Amino acid sequence: MFEKINNFIFRFRARKYLSTTERERRFVSYAKAKTVLILFESDYSEKNQPIRRMILSLQQDGKKVSAWGFIDKKEITTSILPDFRVLHHQQTDFFHKPVISYINELSELEFDLLIDLSLKPILPLQYLAMYANAYCKAGIRQNDLPIYDFMLDLESKKSIPEDLETNETIIDENYLFEQIIFYLKSIQTND
Numbered sequence: 001m002f003e004k005i006n007n008f009i010f011r012f013r014a015r016k017y018l019s020t021t022e023r024e025r026r027f028v029s030y031a032k033a034k035t036v037l038i039l040f041e042s043d044y045s046e047k048n049q050p051i052r053r054m055i056l057s058l059q060q061d062g063k064k065v066s067a068w069g070f071i072d073k074k075e076i077t078t079s080i081l082p083d084f085r086v087l088h089h090q091q092t093d094f095f096h097k098p099v100i101s102y103i104n105e106l107s108e109l110e111f112d113l114l115i116d117l118s119l120k121p122i123l124p125l126q127y128l129a130m131y132a133n134a135y136c137k138a139g140i141r142q143n144d145l146p147i148y149d150f151m152l153d154l155e156s157k158k159s160i161p162e163d164l165e166t167n168e169t170i171i172d173e174n175y176l177f178e179q180i181i182f183y184l185k186s187i188q189t190n191d
Contacts (some may be wrong), residue, residue, distance in 0.1 A: 096123035
């Protein structure tokens with residue numbers, strides 16, 4: 001019941017914010033992106049090795065990367081760094097919206113590209129995606145709100161049962177990251 005109420009409040013806040021806030025939207029190819037924000041769901045141990053490999057890959061391509069995650073725990077052990085942080089329940093309000101200090105900090109930063117690697121709707125990450133100041137926002141289709149500029153629809157892939165014997169593609173953060181980067185590198189623009 002609380003989940004439905006929180007989703008309703010998020011949708012209400014999102015519609016209001018998106019209808020009243022102007023944002024400069026533009027497609028940013030992989031080659032032109034200099035600053036990248038990654039949103040992710042932290043693993044329970046908070047090691048986040050796949051995310052750290054993605055960050056290293058982007059940094060090796062000359063990009064400045066910030067990563068903000070969320071974990072469904074009351075306490076975390078990960079230290080909060082300027083470019084890598086994991087939020088938890090104490091840093092959100094009753095409706096799962098991150099506290100205003102984090103939203104203000106995020107809205108003051110400017111990114112060329114936002115990549116949301118969450119595979120399911122996680123309200124704190126959806127709030128961060130909405131409030132982030134990024135020219136191009138990429139993620140998977142999770143609802144009908146116009147938060148993202150570039151969306152992958154993985155519903156058809158999710159409905160297929162995964163079988164290790166048939167070598168089905170496992171949909172995880174790595175797969176999502178590879179797909180988004182593939183399309184950002186493939187799409188040619190005339191800007």
